[in-house]
Amino acid sequence: MADISISPPVGEAPLAPTALCAVTITADGIGYVRDLLAPFTPLGWAELEVLAAFAAEEPAAPTAVIDAVAERTGAAKREVRQFIAKSRYAKRLATDERTPWRAVPDHDDLAAPAPSLADDQLLVLRLPITLRLADGTFEAIDHEGRRIAALRPIEVAVTALAIEPTTVPAVVAGAAAAGLGEIDEAGIRDLLGRLARAGLLRPARTASAGDEAPLGPSRQELVEQAFARHAEAQRQAEAEREAATGVRRTMVVPVTFDVGAPLALGLIVASAREHDGGRLQDDYWFRTDWVWRDQLLDELTDEPAVFLMSNYLWSHQRCLEVSRQVKERNPRHLTVHGGPDAPKYEGDAEAHLRDHPYVDVLVRGEGEATAVEVLDALVPVVRGTATLAEALADVPGVTFRDGDRIVRTEDRERIAVVDEIPSPYLLGLFDPFLGIPDLFVTIETNRGCPYGCTFCDWGSATTSRVRKFDLDRVYAELEWCGAAGVSSVGVADANFGMFERDIEIAEKVADVRRRTAAPHTFGVSYAKNTVRHLEHIIRTLAGAGIMAQGVLSLQTMDAGTLEVIHRSNIKTERYDGIAAQMRQAGLPLMIELMMGLPGQSVASFTDDLQHCIDREVPARINQTTVLVNSPMNDPAYRAEHEIETAYPVGPGVHAQITSTKTFTAEDHGHMESLRRSMIVYENFGMLRLASRYVRHETGRLEMDLYELVRTRTFAEPERWPALALLARFAYSTMAPPYSWSLVVADLRRFLVDEVGVADDAALDAVLRAQHALLPAQGREFPVAIEVDHDVTAWHAAMVAAKHDGHLHDWPDHVAPLRSHGPGVVTVDDPDRISEISVGLNGIHGSLGINWELDSPLSRARISSSQLVDFDQILPRHQVDA
Structure with missing residues (x-):
């Protein structure tokens, strides 16, 4: 214990x-x-x-x-x-009176003899399993509200031995080793049989005939093997070159950590290698290991080298650690840091260099031209014939240390012609990634952003002219992606869809997909101030079987907040139009919002969420973080708006805003509760259908209902125990509190007693439909549920009214559910959402994942199984089970 x-x-x-x-x-x-x-x-x-x-x-x-x-x-x-x-x-x-749990009937199979399981069968639990305490036992309850298992405490402890794939003899041995000898082998075999009968224990993914191991190499293992081979090939090639020329070159080592082609460092290495006819290659050996591996530390630090780091919020701390390690091995190593999280404000940059003596150079802004000049200037430094200050004094766009003095050179102009930057894809620099499964890459079709939103720092390219890469180059890189079998292409453009040619690019992606079956996904940040091309782009991509989701980047719809963050959105009516088009076409759409913006309040944030509900569009809600190089981090701006953060703003720090002039820390906590309610009740649909019925019957807005559920169940959890668990923990568990039937039963009582909804056949119909729409492990599909009132027809009438412009007053234009005759609710689950998505926490909602089963009552969706790295989210034995 x-x-x-x-x-x-x-x-x-x-x-x-x-x-x-x-x-x-x-x-x-x-x-x-x-x-x-x-x-x-x-x-x-x-x-x-x-x-x-x-x-x-x-x-x-x-x-x-x-x-x-x-x-x-x-x-x-x-x-x-x-x-x-x-x-x-x-x-x-x-010590208070115990929770008045509703008794549930036993499943018909509960009393049947437990099946016997073969000793060589690999077994694993179907997770998560939530157990209800009742009369001294732990109950498992199925979707229909039937008890499928009743376990003693020691049986629960033994059950956990099958979290990972195992066999019956292994569980028996494990129980003995864990001191659970009170239950003998016969009892364990009976327990495992009962769990299998209940569907809680199932066969794990097994090896095919002739395989020595139950599972093949993981993706990470394949990466290790591929880059080990590539490292050896580089060593041999360089040894042969050195033997032929007699010249030992200085290594230039790009440091990244993600198993994907690192565009920023790739562009820098490509620029340096090709500069002036390849002149820098006379002095430098440009390594292309790309993915940092600790086991290469000795080899890479044996002699003085130059290490290039592209710092992002999520990678900066690891970059600093590598810098520290290499400088400890040899102080003559040179570490050059750039990227969007390398501080550019003068005070921040000076503090960063003083706090991190193992960082030699900071690059500001676009890095290609600056990195070329830095590497050229560092040649005498590496040879020991010049100091850092002597070498870099005339190089624009850098900050570096000169003894106790911090030197900041003049800013560098942005690159005017981006096609002068060589493509690492077309030079073959990313060929080491060939053969890596689920490969994700990033490309650029243009660079720059005309907007100046204070929260953003799009690679230091905000408030700048948009510069386009030649279409032939973009097409050639897309062809590389197809030939390489790339799973996911991310586009680094700040506003994809701004130009008409973006339709042509989408068509090219679709063409590559049809010919090569790649890519699987195409991720972009869509244009902020136009939606003219969005529907065409999404339709084109989806028509080729590419996972694509339209995202409307609104951040907020509150006029006062928009003014504070220096942002202007297009007219809401134009967003409404594209939302209607996407809905009619059955294409997924999401509105992007931010929580914790300066100028925001609880009321304005609630209104933003309600606006999304009125439009039947899910919301991706990001918590506002002060990026080190964003205008929001300007000291004057922070002082003006009294911005406080959870952690001091700095490189590699997730400095989430916790209070401003317009909201307190307590308000921020309230907004976080609203954010979670929106995600689970709306995006994942746990209460969505029921909330529309309440809106129709009582006029209560959906966000008001969700807030009432939260506050009342928090205050009196014993009155609605399953609903209380949902309100408190659904975002974290993303699984039914015991059983959705218990939640719906609590919800019925809540709506009748607290909201004043009539307890009649219409309520019964909508709650049965709500229950049918929720995924749960062990469910069988398809299902068709007969209801006394046609929920499907009523729901279609509501959507049609909203499409006709009645976003707020639709209850006045739709006949009540009780006026509809009998109907049938149909639900299917072709993507196995019930088996795959249950148990993934609500964070995945930010990716656009939801729980939409196939039904006329559901929205267009992206399922978790469509994620390029989905096999890395789930335990490997569950991916193909």
Whole structure:
């Protein structure tokens, strides 16, 4: 058992599990259902025995439970007492009246004999599994609200031994090794059979005949093998060159960490290699390992070298660590840092260099031309015939250290003709990535952004003229992607779709896809101030089987906030038009919002969310982070708007805004609750259909309903226990609290008692439809549910009214559900969302993933299985199971 530092008294009054005392089995192990940011605390056999004892029909006093559990499990009494105290503090246990859980019927198969499982069958749990405490046991309940398993505490502990693929004999041995000997081999075999019968334990992905291992190499292992071969080939080629010329060249090492073609560093290396007819290659050996591997540290640092780092918010700290390591190996190494997270403001740059003595040079702005000049100037430094200050004094766009002095040279003009930058794809510099599965790459079709939003720093290219790359070059790079079997192409343009030629580029991507089956996805940041070409682009890509989603980058629709962040959106009516077009075409669309912007308030943020609901478009809601080089980080701007952040703004720091002149830290917490409600109830559809019915019946806005659910269930979780678990933990767990049937039952009582909705056949119809639309593991599809009132026809009428411009007053133009005759709700799951997406936390909502099953009641969707790296999200044994 985990120890804690306190041992307070637990009292003698009998305790009972509260509505928040839900136990779940996930990839982490057995634990309480918890918030995404809360630490995981494992629950072992002893803790489970404690919970079961307090959940018994006649719960004992804490002292009796402590004594019994310690004797039975061998746990120390002090640790048992500490667990009880900690659970009381977390409101998992209480002396109040126990939660009035609704009794559920047993599944017909529950009493049937458990099947016998073969010893050589590889088995694995279907995760997550959420267990309800009732009468001293842990219940598993299916989608229809039937009990499919009732487990004793020790059985739950043994069950967790199948989180990873295993066999029956391995579980038997594991139980003995874990001190769970109270249950014998026959009991374990019976348990595993019962779990398999309930659908909680299933066959894992197995090897084909003749394979020695159950699984092939992982993607990471393939990457390691490919780049090990490439490193050896580079070594041999350089050794042959050195033998032929007698010249030992200085290595230039680009440092990146993602397993994808690093466009920024690729462009820099390509520029340096090709500069002046390849002159720099006389002095430099440009390594193209690309993916940093710690095992090469000795080889790469054996002699003085130049290390190039392109710093991003997510990679900056690792870049600094590599810099520290190489400078420790040899102070003569030179480290050159650039990229969007390398500080450009004078004060920030000076502080950064003083705080990180292992950073030699900071490059500001576009890096290609500056890096070429820096490398040219560093040749005598590497040879030991010049100092850094002597070499770089006349190179524009850099900041560097000269002893105790920080030197900042003049800014460099932006590159006027971007086609002068060589393409790393067409030079073959990214060929080492060939053969890597699920490869993602980035290309540019243009560079620059005419806007100056204060939160943004698009590669230091904001408020600049847009410069276009030649179409032939873009097409050639796309052909490379097709030939390489690239899974995902990301476009680094700030405003794709701004120009009519972007339609031609989309058509080229579609053509490549049809001929080569690549790429699978094409990710872009769409134009901010025009949607003229958006529908055409999305239709073209989707028609070729490319995962593409339209994104309307609004950030906010509040006029005051837009003014503060120096942004102007196009007229809302034009966005409404494209939303209607996309909806009619069955194409996925998302509105991009930001939470925590200066000028924002709880009220304006709520209005933004409601605007999305009115348009039937999901929202991607990003929390505002002050980027080190953004206008928002200008000291005068921060002072004017009283911006406070969770962490000091700096390179590699996720400095989320927590308060400004217009909202407090408490307001920020409130907005975060609203953000999560929007994601789970709307984007993932957990309460979406029911909320439309409430809007129609009572006039209550959807966001008001979601907020009422949150506040009331937080205040009185025992009244609606399943709904309370949903409100608190759905964003983190993305799984039903025990069973969606319990949630819907609670929701019915809530709507009737708290909202005033009539408890009639119309409510029954919409709640049955809402229940049918929610994914759950073990469900069988397709399903057709007969209802007394045609929910599908009513929903279609609502969407049609919104399409006709009645975004806000649609209830006045749609006949009530109860006026419709009988109907059928049809639902299917061809993408296996119920098997794949359940259990992925709400963060994936930012990627556009949702839970839309196939139904006339659903929106166009991107499913989690369409992610290029989806096999890296799930345990490998679950991908093809």
